Amino acid sequence: MRRPGVWSALALLLVAGCATVRPPSAASAPHPNFNGLWKMASAEITVKPEDDQSVLTDEAVRRHQAYAHEFDTAIDTPDRFCMPHGMPWIMVSRVRDYLIDIYQTDERVTMLFEGMDVHRLIRLDQSAVPDGFTPGTNGYSLAHWDGATLVIETSHLRPSNPAGAFQRSGAMHITERWRLIEHPKYGRALEVDLTVTDPVIYRHPAHGYQLYVPAEPGSVLNAYGCPESLWDDYVGEHEAKRVTPTER
Numbered sequence: 001m002r003r004p005g006v007w008s009a010l011a012l013l014l015v016a017g018c019a020t021v022r023p024p025s026a027a028s029a030p031h032p033n034f035n036g037l038w039k040m041a042s043a044e045i046t047v048k049p050e051d052d053q054s055v056l057t058d059e060a061v062r063r064h065q066a067y068a069h070e071f072d073t074a075i076d077t078p079d080r081f082c083m084p085h086g087m088p089w090i091m092v093s094r095v096r097d098y099l100i101d102i103y104q105t106d107e108r109v110t111m112l113f114e115g116m117d118v119h120r121l122i123r124l125d126q127s128a129v130p131d132g133f134t135p136g137t138n139g140y141s142l143a144h145w146d147g148a149t150l151v152i153e154t155s156h157l158r159p160s161n162p163a164g165a166f167q168r169s170g171a172m173h174i175t176e177r178w179r180l181i182e183h184p185k186y187g188r189a190l191e192v193d194l195t196v197t198d199p200v201i202y203r204h205p206a207h208g209y210q211l212y213v214p215a216e217p218g219s220v221l222n223a224y225g226c227p228e229s230l231w232d233d234y235v236g237e238h239e240a241k242r243v244t245p246t247e248r
Contacts (some may be wrong), residue, residue, distance in 0.1 A: 032148055032180040034102045034109065034190060037215035041186045043094040049196045049206035050166075060201045063162045071163060078164055082226035084116045085166045086137025087154055088174050088194050092208045100212065101221045109143065109150075117224045122152055129156055135170060152176040169200035186213045 040046065050056065056064075067073060078085065090113055098115035109122040122141040129140045139157035143150055154174040160167055175195045183189040194208030 031145055032150070032178075033104060034150075034178065034180070035104050036102060037219050037221065038100045038102060038190060038212035039098075039215045039219075040093065040096055041183070041189060041211040041213045043096065045209070045211055046092055046094050047207060047209040048092045048094075049088060049194070049202065049208050052206065055202050055204060055206045057199075057201060057203055060167050063167055064165070067163045067165070073165065078161075078166075082116060082230055084118050084137055086160075086168070087120075087139055087157060088196055088208055089166050090115075090118055090120070090138070091176070091192055091194060092210045098224075099215050099219060099221050112221060114221050114224060116226055139172075139174070146177075148179065150176075150178040152178070167201050169198050171200060172196065172198040183211065183213075186211065189213050 050060075084090065093115065095115060098113065100114070101112040103110040103112075105124075107123070107125040109124065111120040111122070113119065118138075120138050120141070122143050124143050124145075126142055129142070133140055133156055135156045135158040137158055139154040141152050141154045143152040145151070152175070154176070155172075157168055157170065157172045157174075159170045173196075177193045179191045181189055181191050183191075190212040192208075192210040192212070194210075196202065196206045196208060198206075
C-alpha cells in the first residue's frame with residue numbers, strides 16, 4: 001500500500017529542485033568583447049574637448065595665444081618631436097591611418113596604438129590608484145561595468161607643457177563610457193563618450209566622442225618608429241657636418 005506522506009515529500013523535493021533551475025539573468029550575461037583591431041570611423045564625427053572654444057578658461061586661452069605668438073604652430077608641434085599627446089586626445093584622434101589593437105581580459109584592457117607606439121592600461125580588478133604611482137600622459141585608468149557599458153575613470157595625469165595646442169593640468173579627470181553598438185551607417189562599432197573636467201583648462205565639463213569600427217581583414221598593427229627616425233636624422237645631419245668640401 002502506498003504511503004501518501006512519502007510521495008508528498010518526494011514531490012516537494014522535485015518541485016524545489018526544478019525551482020532552482022533558472023535561465024541566466026541579465027546580470028550574469030557575458031560582458032561585451034572589445035578585442036580586435038579598430039580604426040576611426042570618420043573624422044567628421046570625432047569630437048575633441050577643446051572643439052568648443054567657449055568651454056576654455058581664461059588661462060587656457062592665454063596659453064593658446066602665447067603658443068601662437070611665440071611659435072610656428074604648423075611646424076613647432078609636439079608631434080615633430082614624437083611627444084604623444086596622451087589622454088584624452090589619444091582616444092579622439094582624427095588621424096585616419098593609425099590602428100588600435102585592444103586586448104581584453106577579466107582583469108584589464110590593454111590598448112596598443114600604432115600612432116607613436118603608445119600603450120594604455122585600463123584596470124578592471126582595482127578600485128584605487130596605488131600609492132607611489134607617478135603621473136603620466138595617460139594617467140591611471142580604473143574601470144567597472146555598468147551593464148553592457150564599460151565605465152573608465154582616469155586620473156593622475158601629468159600636466160602638459162603650456163606651449164602646445166593640447167592643454168592639461170594635473171587636476172584633469174576623465175570619465176569614459178564604452179559601448180558596442182550597431183551604427184546605422186558603419187555597422188558594428190565601438191562608441192566612446194568622454195567627459196573631461198579640469199578647473200584650470202575648462203570652465204565646465206567638456207565633451208569628447210569617438211567611433212571606432214573594425215579594421216579590414218588582414219590589417220596589421222605596424223610600428224611607428226618616430227623616435228628612431230629622429231635619431232637617424234640627427235646622426236645624418238651630424239655626419240654631413242663632418243664631411244669636408246673636398247670629400248663631397
